[in-house]
Amino acid sequence: MITVTVRYHNLLRRMTGVKEEKNTLPVVASLRDALEHLAQRHGPPLQEMLFEPDGGISLHLAIFCNRQLARHGQHDAPLADGEELMLFPAVAGG
Numbered sequence: 001m002i003t004v005t006v007r008y009h010n011l012l013r014r015m016t017g018v019k020e021e022k023n024t025l026p027v028v029a030s031l032r033d034a035l036e037h038l039a040q041r042h043g044p045p046l047q048e049m050l051f052e053p054d055g056g057i058s059l060h061l062a063i064f065c066n067r068q069l070a071r072h073g074q075h076d077a078p079l080a081d082g083e084e085l086m087l088f089p090a091v092a093g094g
Contacts, residue, residue, distance in 0.1 A: 002027055002081035004034055009088045012049060016042050025079065031065060032057065032075045034085060049089060060090035 007020040016038075023041075025034055035057060039047035052058055063070040064086040065079070 001025065002029065002079060002083075004029075004079055004082075005084045006034070006038060007084065007086045009086065011089045012046070012087050015046050015049065029079050030076045031063065031070055031079060031085070034079060035063075035075075050087075062088040062090065064088075 001024050004023050004025055005020060006023060008016050008018065013019055023034065023037060025037060029037075035050045039050050050058055050061060057063075057072065057075050059072070063075075066083055067086070070077075
């Protein structure tokens, strides 16, 4: 098993009720697996923020893995023990 720290920002922090949490995942877990775990843990409102209706990872979500932006197409890369994920919902304004 590996442990991954997840830090929530803005609306995601309010939805989960926590600033950060540690999650235990299987050794072969990917970023997508981690997001699926979080959606199951926190329920449908978070799932709707993390995933599109077709199951793809939301285009309105910025994900940083160890302070590096995780680009779409990199979501199936394996995570390592001790990594940190930071999740930011898209912010609109003008």
